[in-house]
Amino acid sequence: MNDKSRVFAPRILEGRTALVTGGGSGIGLGIAGCLGAAGARVAIASRSMERLESAAETLRGAGIDTLPLEANVREPDSIRNAVLATADGFGSVDILVNNAAGNFYAPSESLSPNGWRAVVETDLYGTFFSSQAVFPLMRDAGYGRIVSISMTLHYRGWPQMAHACAAKAGIDALTRTLALEWAEHGITVNAVAPGPIPTEGVRKAFTPPNDEAPDLFAVERATEEFARRAIPLGRMGDPEDIGNMVTYLVSPAADWVTGAIFVVDGGGSLKGA
C-alpha cells in the first residue's frame, strides 16, 4: 500500500462492506487497501489461505477491518459461501470487486482445453458466479456496487492470449448487460480496464514462452525508458491507480454511473502499448 490509497476522504465508505476476489495479492490487494482506507470493511477471497492471511495482516496493520476467506470463483457454491461468510461476519455485502483472474501465454493452436477453461472460467465465469452470488443480498438491500477488473489487450487483440482476451471481452459485455438488468434494484455495475502493472502474479504469467510472444514486461526490465516512450503519462501503473478508480465507482460520487468501462492505463492503449 502506498500514500495514493489515502486520497479519498477517510469516511466516504464508512458502514460499507466490500468483498474483493483475488484480494490477497497485486491489484486486488491495492483495491482492498484503497477501499479500506476510505472506511469500508473488507473481505478478501481467493484459493490460498496463506496468501490471504499475509495480506490481511498488512491491511489490518493499516487499521482496516479485514476478513480473509478461502474461495474458488470457478465454483458457484464456493463463492456463494464466501458471500454468506462476508454477510455473517460484517452484516452485509454492499460492494463486490471481481478481480480474481489467471493468465499465461499460449499459441491458440496448442492451447489445451484445460488451459482455455482455466482462464475463461476464472475470469469470465468467476465474474458471473460472484455477481450472481451477491445479487440476492444487494437486491434485498436495494443497494449494491459491482466493479469488475477487465483489461485493454482485447481492444486490438493480443497474440497468444486468446483465452484472456475472450474472457475479458465477455466481462465487458456482462458489465453492460448486468447494469441494465439490475439498475432497478439500486445496483450499479461497472468495470475498470488497467494498463500494465508489474505485479508479482503478472510477471510470472507474462514470462514469454517463446520468441514470438510479445514480452509485455520487458518494458519493466528495459526500465523506465520504455514506459516513457510507450505510455503517454510516462510510467507503469500501481495497484492503487486501479484501487482509486474502484473507490470512486463505489463512492456516492458515482451514484449515476453504471454500465461503464473505465480505462486506467496512463494513455498506453491509445499508443498500442
Ligand code: NAP
Ligand atoms: P495476481 O496478483 O496474479 O492476482 C490474481 C489473484 O486472483 C490472486 O490473488 C489469486 O489468488 C486470485 N485467483 C486466481 N484464481 C482464482 C480462483 N479460481 N478463485 C479465487 N481467486 C483466484 O494478478 P494481478 O496483476 O493483481 O491481476 C489482478 C486483476 O487485474 C486481474 O483481473 C487481471 O486480469 C487484471 N489486469 C492486470 C493487469 C496487470 O498488468 N497487472 C493488466 C490488466 C488487467 P489465489 O492464487 O490465492 O487464488
